[in-house]
Amino acid sequence: MPGRQPLRRPLAQGRSSPRPGPLPSARRGSRHGTGPACGPCRAGSRAARHPFAAPAGIARPPPQLSLLARRDWSSNNDSERPAMQIGIIGAGNIGGNLTRRLTALGHKVSVANSRGPHTLTALAEETGATAVPVAEAARDAEIVVVAIPVKAVPDLPAGLLDAAADGVAVIDTGNYYPRERDGRIAEIEDEGITESRWTQRRLGHPVIKAFNGTYAQDLLDRGRPAGDPERIAVPVAGDDEEAKRKVRALIDELGFDTVDAGGLDDSWRQQPGTPVYGLRAGADGVTQALAEASPERAPEFRG
Template sequence: MKIGIIGAGNIGGNLTRRLTALGHQVAVANSRGPESLKALVEETGATAVPATEAARGAEVVVVTVPLKAVPGLPAGLFDGAAEGAVVIDTGNYYPRERDGRIDAIEDGGLTESRWTEQHLGHPVVKAFNGTYAQDLLDRPRPAGDPERLALPVAGDDEAAKRVVRALIDELGFDSVDAGGIDDSWRQQPGTPVYGLREGVEAVTRALAEASPERPAAHRA
């Protein structure tokens, strides 16, 4: 599969490592340009590209940048993507530590991924946002293993969610359907499932126990 990854931080870098190792064709981009990705390219065999080219021909595009950087991504980012391309949003809103106040999230009632989706102009599937980056390297397990971790996945397009869940399975993790993007508050920072290292049953229970009220520590 041809996969574009926009953002080469902890999650983006480790997804690049895992997905190339699984045989996928990965193009990776960051805000500093292809030259800054030389070490990652040499390590993984991925192709470093400008952000404007990361989605070109891609069947899956992973957007893994700070929320505050989303509005600054190039216009028409997905114009050259494959028909029906699936966009994965791994983002989280950290108003105090990084992103500053975003009124549409704080006051407008938008989930973080709905806000991101509106800025990208393309439907998204929310996944990997509560995953420890190192777990992508250290914690994959075969299907049926009692220690296999489960990740929540939210999105409005059922076919797109199936693609993402299949990719998560290939990476060595189970997944739990967390509903649509308007339900994705259940996996945002401060919820029971965020950062949870457990299997399907515990992740399903944690999603059900979430409150729609954003914790004070995660508000501006």
Template sequence: MAAGTVVTTRFSSPSQHWKVGSMKIGIIGAGNIGGNLTRRLTALGHKVSVANSRGPQTLTALAEETGATPVPVSEAAQDAQVVVVTIPLRAIPDLPAGFLDGAAPCAVVIDTCNYYPQRDGRIAVIEDGLTESRWTERQIGHPVIKAFNGTYAQDLLDRGRPQGSPGRQALPVAGDDAGAKQTVCDLIDELGFDTVDAGGLDESWRQQPGTPVYGNRGDADTIAKALAAASPERTAQWRA
């Protein structure tokens, strides 16, 4: 499917497509995006385990607020059908070895991370054109779907709307596995947002920082046009 295509039908794929319902979801990272995804997904009835680099004892308040289970990073993916990695990019290589080993078969991994060289330091292969999520995928040894990376965290709480609502905000989603991508699109729809296919992971530069879609709160047509207008050249603001 071409980048910028509005997702209106299910993908067909031999890979697993988890149907939306009560899923086991592991969230690694409890910052703005991770915290608000924990809030929304628990409210929707999903069983969420949440972890951060400082340990589960620092997540007591979030757990009490949401009902999520605080766990060490090494246990966040245990039995999870969906795992969300939402940490600073520089921390990706420091994730525990085998942290995905206990995940459910065909688990979907969502990468929300962005390369901010002022924070993460210079990563040469990204500077040379490798997409951020392809780099992440290589670091963790598991396919990823790129989503939520250009979304304002507060919008996850405030801007979700029922399916079919006029002007419903849309989020771009990129990845190579059609079944996994459909799972993410269904989950985003459940959160109250439309989705637009941003292409395969090698096309995910279309939604990296500095592109027209980054931080864009438009509807599906607006997001599709923004993806189509993107340039693969990283702008000076987002280079090391």
């Protein structure tokens, strides 16, 4: 395995983080019950892998939004900030909690999953989001979040983004788990393209990689105002600078700093098995973890 590689260019921190270094509490979440986006643990049951997975046969009530989770923590908090139309494809841990947070912040959210709108009635009633078929999720959306397993991306309907707003930003939260879920994908492993580059090719539209190493419960619990010493940071990678700006502003609104992790071909630095994956740290800590990443894929994340 090659040694740790230096960055090809400096990584830009989110401008809303004045901290001199990583949080004193910077750490990874427990592997059991707090895994990142679609984040299975290395071992354990399904219930252990997913933050809101209940034991078989037992229904778990939906997570309740705290008052903190209902706040707009944007560093440029503007009471006149217009609501955006946001489409979320996938209503699992990350998609469901983004639906909760973004509706609480006043955005108009359309949410879809592979099983149909009738299976999202409870989430829609809880949040005020509109449950729609997948083909309708991006209609008029300024931001679309794709929060589904990597293996399901090719099954998304053709022309999914045709009815989206001009300049729509597409967030890819996905992670490639060849052994546990997705099967082996030759383009990722043999050609060496990044996971999000593969997703972008399937969608035919630029994507911004974000939230792939974020713990789902953190979306509800860990948003903090700009400048708070406990504010954690999210790495964001992509080639479309305007879309990246829009995504970073949304993450700021949710209460998290951002670190510009470079273009989409640099997004291997935040894939599963890298130092930043699942890391809870401030912008400096995230920047350091990105710089320490190796391009060599860890054996447990190879097919």
